[in-house]
Amino acid sequence: MTDTTPTSLTDRIEAALRDVRDPNADLTVFDAGFVDDIAVDGGEVTIETDLTALDGQTSTQVVQAMLHAVDDVEGVESVHVERTTPSSEGQGGVESFDRVVAVASAKGGVGKSTVATHLACALAADGDAALFDADIHGPNVPELLDVSGPVHSSEEGDPLPVRAGPMDVMSVGLMESGAPLAWRGAMAHDALSDLFENTAWRADGTLVIDLPPGTGDVVLTTLQEVPVDGVVVVTTPFHASVSDTGRTVELFRDNDVPVLGTVVNMAEYVCDCCGEPNDLFAGDALADLDADVLAELPFSRDLQGTPAPGDVPGAVAELGAAVEDALDTAGEVTVADDPDAVDIRDLPPEERKKRVRERFTALDSGERFVLVSDRDPTPVGSFLGRLAEAPREAFDPFEVRRATPSDWVLETEKP
Template identity: 90%
Template sequence: MTDGTPTTLTDRIEAALRDVRDPNADLSVFDAGFVENIDAADGEVTIEADLTALDGQTSTQVVQAMLHAVDDVDGVDSVHVERTTPTGEGNAGVESFDRVVAVASAKGGVGKSTVATHLACALAADNDVALFDADIHGPNVPELLDVSGPVHSSEEGDPLPVRAGDMDVMSVGLMESGAPLAWRGAMAHDALNDLFENTAWRNDDVLVLDLPPGTGDVVLTTLQEVPVDGVVVVTTPFHASVSDTSRTVELFRDNDVPVLGTVVNMAEYVCDCCGEPNDLFTGDALGDLDAEVLAELPFSHDLQGTPAPGSVPDAVSSLGDAVESALDTAGEVGVDPTADIRDLQPQERKDRVRERFTALDSGEPFVLVSDRDPTPVGQFLGRLAEAPREAFDPFEVRRETPEAWVLETAKP
């Protein structure tokens, strides 16, 4: 340049590109580090740009702005933006994550994807988070986060997730451009398996998996092939939803997946006019849930908006804290047992129960931990106490973890 005036074609192109801004950081594409090289030969211009830090929609907008800016430069006959990716970008496969949290539901329409998306954004306040939309027949995550494709590949050929702020996002919906999905068995299995194994994630702290509703092939495939550290199950307070949710919880436990707890969505609606909370569903079906309730989320406008990583409604922020605490204790039995008969031989089990139960005074609590359903132990306790089953109040049996059952009662 002479006296501040660009003299070569490359100089003029660079000057034009410095007027194109990164909308997220309000920097020029040069200062943001997007432009890696400019090749201007005989009026044919190729701009090499690394836009992997931007989500799909934003990167498309930046490319269009670059094309328009350079196309107006004197001496440019044609212009092309070639997207590049850093060598060795990302870690392929879900095994690279420290923790994997699945979000599931027994039914569709309970807000599972909404909860998964908001939960991922809540966890992103303190972690490097990725969100995997495995709901192959209804991939709603891109719409909920307002991100779009296309999905690009790393130099190794692995698919790169798009970015929602600092959060990685991958979904079949990003590759299908809104086309209806009618994939069956093997096709769905192969598509998901490829993404599970090969997606080049940038973040590696927590992966949130949005599973399809129900207990079909995709859910079972995920349980078999992805190292899930815990699952959060979403339900509404409606009795049919709660009943199906209890069976889904049992499925996960049967597959040795710790159930972190349940999220009760649409628990209430707060009137915009008077501010009074109102129940959307009648009855008290939640008593039938065989898992801790991590959060009861209201039906509110806050949860219908577009969440951002690290910026979520207060109720969802509390859910994120509850999930992290549950992850820290996943697999642990949260009671102080009177008798623990796990891994004991049959006669040793009976002797341990007899010893600990008979040592109690009337009215004292008895808490038994077992590695199998201890319901039949109730008959043995009745013989020891010389009392009918009705005399034991309370008498509760629950599956605390995939490997542990708990019986809680009191000596008559």
């Protein structure tokens, strides 16, 4: 049997510290990101720690636990815990992130914040992720993650996010200590803009932003001031929610923000007794949704618990993978590489008509016709009707969708 007992003093110190845990997230001090460095000089040990994510009493408890744990290690003569405050240099604001994903909804109560929180934790499993709670009138991300303030400042005076394990989290709710928020207009705009611009993030991979529901000032401010790479829209299968979601999708596309897709929350309920899935909403409202469905999440206890970075339900892990894939292809029209597709983007009017005529007249009855355009191609239906000498009603199906903020796709069959 191989002896795996740590032999060097540094190994023994690290093993002892792994028994010290973050009392808020129940993670080791290494997984929680509290230990920056361990310096060993003979028997003298210095542990550099970043405990800015913890309140004063909790951070003192963690320091004392570190001291006791290391002091008992054989070969340690003295131990000192040195607290460090990270600099915000090079990490100021949302522009320091490689990618920014916004999570939105047309209505409140559809589980948007729950989806945003779980999504950030899913993305943190395979990379560097952070979560920004921009739902300024109902900032409940801290409660969902079971984290609290106060928010500390860096050496430069910039606000530092708190930590949920290894993941950075920022929210107005962390600074208000549960007080009700009734901010209006310029006040909300200024507070949000300041956090967008000055938060000293440690992470720089993917930032998930939980937007407030609807299409109000905060949402529009975010679109104007933040380089959003894509938005995920959350809805339930209820027809009114889906109808409003369609308008929200158009808002983002009108503001040149790629819509990565939708998350259908509370899609079904699985009975605890018999294991049978049951629909919570009647009808097939999703058929009218003009956006890809990234995931259909059930109404389950798994999604009602406290998520942790890298530890999420299977359905959420699949959502994270789907969002990653959608980000990689955001802004692309997938049918543009279809050999049957006619791409008339950026062509002069007469050349557009020529391309459409050549392709459509070459088709046999019943064959598929696909058109990619940089403007709404619905009026092309009349031109196709004249070419086919058939009424518009003869084209079935006849579907027009806005694939990206600046690209439309028309799909039909020749009568």
